[in-house]
Amino acid sequence: MNKGYRLLEHTADMGIEARAESCPKVLEEMARGLTMVLFGDSPASASIAKKVHLREDNSVELMVAWLNEILYWCEQNNLVLAASRIDTLEEGELWATLSGETFDQKRHHIERQVKAITYYQACLEETSGAWHARVYVDL
Amino acid sequence: MAIKVQQLDSCRWRIPREGAMRTDGLVFASPAMMQDLRREQALEQVCNVATLPGIVGPSMAMPDIHWGYGFPIGGVAAFDAEQGIVSPGGVGYDINCGVRLLRSNLKAEEIHPHLDRLADALFRNIPAGVGSHHSDFKLSIAEERSVLTKGAAWAVEKGFGNDNELEYIENHGTIAGADSEKVSERALERGRSQLGTLGSGNHFLEIQQVEAIYDEDAAAVLGLYPGQVTVSIHTGSRGLGYQVCDDYLKIMLKAARKYGIILPDRQLCCAPLQSDEARDYMAAMACAANYAFANRQMITSHVRETFEEILGKGSADLRMATIYDVCHNIAKWETHRISGQERKLCVHRKGATRAFPPGHKEIPAVYQPIGQPVLIPGDMGRYSYVLTGTAGAYEETFGSSCHGAGRVLSRHAAKKSARGRDIIGDLAKQGILVRAAGRATVAEEMPEAYKDVADVVQVIERAGIGRIVARLKPMAVVKG
Numbered sequence A: 001m002n003k004g005y006r007l008l009e010h011t012a013d014m015g016i017e018a019r020a021e022s023c024p025k026v027l028e029e030m031a032r033g034l035t036m037v038l039f040g041d042s043p044a045s046a047s048i049a050k051k052v053h054l055r056e057d058n059s060v061e062l063m064v065a066w067l068n069e070i071l072y073w074c075e076q077n078n079l080v081l082a083a084s085r086i087d088t089l090e091e092g093e094l095w096a097t098l099s100g101e102t103f104d105q106k107r108h109h110i111e112r113q114v115k116a117i118t119y120y121q122a123c124l125e126e127t128s129g130a131w132h133a134r135v136y137v138d139l
Numbered sequence B: 001m002a003i004k005v006q007q008l009d010s011c012r013w014r015i016p017r018e019g020a021m022r023t024d025g026l027v028f029a030s031p032a033m034m035q036d037l038r039r040e041q042a043l044e045q046v047c048n049v050a051t052l053p054g055i056v057g058p059s060m061a062m063p064d065i066h067w068g069y070g071f072p073i074g075g076v077a078a079f080d081a082e083q084g085i086v087s088p089g090g091v092g093y094d095i096n097c098g099v100r101l102l103r104s105n106l107k108a109e110e111i112h113p114h115l116d117r118l119a120d121a122l123f124r125n126i127p128a129g130v131g132s133h134h135s136d137f138k139l140s141i142a143e144e145r146s147v148l149t150k151g152a153a154w155a156v157e158k159g160f161g162n163d164n165e166l167e168y169i170e171n172h173g174t175i176a177g178a179d180s181e182k183v184s185e186r187a188l189e190r191g192r193s194q195l196g197t198l199g200s201g202n203h204f205l206e207i208q209q210v211e212a213i214y215d216e217d218a219a220a221v222l223g224l225y226p227g228q229v230t231v232s233i234h235t236g237s238r239g240l241g242y243q244v245c246d247d248y249l250k251i252m253l254k255a256a257r258k259y260g261i262i263l264p265d266r267q268l269c270c271a272p273l274q275s276d277e278a279r280d281y282m283a284a285m286a287c288a289a290n291y292a293f294a295n296r297q298m299i300t301s302h303v304r305e306t307f308e309e310i311l312g313k314g315s316a317d318l319r320m321a322t323i324y325d326v327c328h329n330i331a332k333w334e335t336h337r338i339s340g341q342e343r344k345l346c347v348h349r350k351g352a353t354r355a356f357p358p359g360h361k362e363i364p365a366v367y368q369p370i371g372q373p374v375l376i377p378g379d380m381g382r383y384s385y386v387l388t389g390t391a392g393a394y395e396e397t398f399g400s401s402c403h404g405a406g407r408v409l410s411r412h413a414a415k416k417s418a419r420g421r422d423i424i425g426d427l428a429k430q431g432i433l434v435r436a437a438g439r440a441t442v443a444e445e446m447p448e449a450y451k452d453v454a455d456v457v458q459v460i461e462r463a464g465i466g467r468i469v470a471r472l473k474p475m476a477v478v479k480g
Helices: A023-039 A059-077 B031-037 B042-049 B108-125 B141-150 B152-157 B163-168 B185-191 B216-222 B238-258 B276-311 B391-396 B411-418 B423-429 B439-444 B453-463
Strands: A004-008 A014-020 A048-055 A079-090 A093-102 A123-127 A130-138 B012-015 B025-028 B055-069 B071-080 B098-107 B204-213 B228-235 B321-327 B329-338 B341-350 B373-376 B384-388 B433-436 B467-479
Touching: A004 A023, A014 A023, A023 A059, A023 A079, A023 A123, A023 A130, A048 A059, A059 A079, A059 A093, A059 A123, A059 A130, A059 B185, A059 B238, B012 B042, B025 B042, B025 B453, B031 B055, B031 B453, B042 B055, B042 B071, B055 B341, B055 B453, B098 B108, B098 B276, B098 B373, B108 B204, B108 B228, B108 B276, B108 B433, B108 B467, B141 B152, B141 B185, B141 B276, B152 B163, B152 B276, B163 B321, B185 B238, B185 B276, B216 B384, B216 B467, B228 B276, B228 B467, B238 B276, B276 B321, B276 B329, B321 B329, B321 B373, B373 B453, B384 B453, B411 B439, B423 B433, B423 B439, B433 B439, B453 B467
Parallel strands: B025 B055, B433 B467
Antiparallel strands: A004 A014, A014 A130, A048 A093, A079 A093, A123 A130, B012 B025, B055 B071, B071 B341, B098 B228, B098 B321, B204 B228, B204 B467, B329 B341, B373 B384, B384 B467
């Protein structure tokens, strides 16, 4: 695949796979993929922002926590994600900014529910000078 | 990975132990189902479960098996109390996702003229869809903790149902050992406004009619007869359960490293049953399971009120009673006879139903002669089944049976197949009304996305791990 994200087939659930030139960028691409799973192509503006700080034991677990954090933020606050930016990424730790707007039935639609981001076949690795990530989500 | 599979008979397939597997795999499936299974990764997941420490008997999968995450959907595995583990991934995110079946005193022709209004009112009165919540009902923290320890009994105490229906819920609607101190603040927050809601995905509420009876004696005990109206409720522990699972997966990833457990898949992370991590998870899981029981109990009450409102009849006329309520996603302490000896085991059912036999002390007295009711929803266009548990299931599958039809199409494939079609219109032509919150849900949940549940329950009956009692046909479906 080229740089960006794509959705993966799964019998019951769905996967998200992304490729980018850096680890922060691939995490941002994964967030875009998750937004597509949740809200389809609903356009959203960045009227509400939130700072995120996460720390986990390794990069894969950090990626799963990152995507689960987005899921939680959107669900609890009835938001559509507009953008995500990784501000700082260190070994097992990230600081990021999420932005979005309140769900508006006239302009947005909910594509499907994601219960959680799973660890099944989750990967985050650098190969041939590009970063590759994959998760499966529970629907 | 090519999985070696040996056919044992017309519905059993053995995956011989090899590599890191500690035991064989045993899959219940027809030859046609097995052909489909070889194309996905569910069999590999059966093998992965077989590598976990302390597994007792084979790593099993029911005929609704399909590719999951960690465990396959339809997976059953039991672990020794001393040497075994518990795995949150073996229970899943939707802890105690399950089904409740209500019978009524109504005949299908009586409600036909009111079906549109009934479907609309159920859709209005029982919040469905992503993040669905009651705008006018939010639990206090103290009340929520009470829900988590009491389960369905909490709902009954608050007037959502009757004391006598608790007997007709698995574990009487309360899993013992729940400790709300083991549930995170985030999980509590997610659960506070979602009690009494259906949620999304494959969750549904369905008005049905009894279409066929296969076992008249058992049907009579269950109070089922042809043409009768029934209602099925399929939902679970909502965001609270998802969060409990996610919280404890993180803990179990660390625990697996701490206890030196080699994982073929991170999602199978686990801890020894005798560890603090496992004890904490079981206490938190019980809380989420109890939340799910309370959720289905509250929805039952909303269903009764809605029928009363639309049909203008009182509860004594409608006589909507719970036939039974079963868990699909759970890990439970149970005692089973292994090689002639009673052993305490932690039985994981991930998309599988307990199916205890006639005479088992944990099923209601009235069902002792027939065995535990096993409720098997199909898809929204065909039918669902009511089965009963058997001695065969108790001996071979730790008293377990299937939980549904099992998906056969991916969501993408289902949407592609639905393109240009009016699924809701097609179902309406068949006399099935659909009310749905999400536009993608109907396409992804279209009937063809699932195996024919008749094929699934036939395998169950042929294998002797369940007995078919009745078939229910959908009349109106509320989807999240």
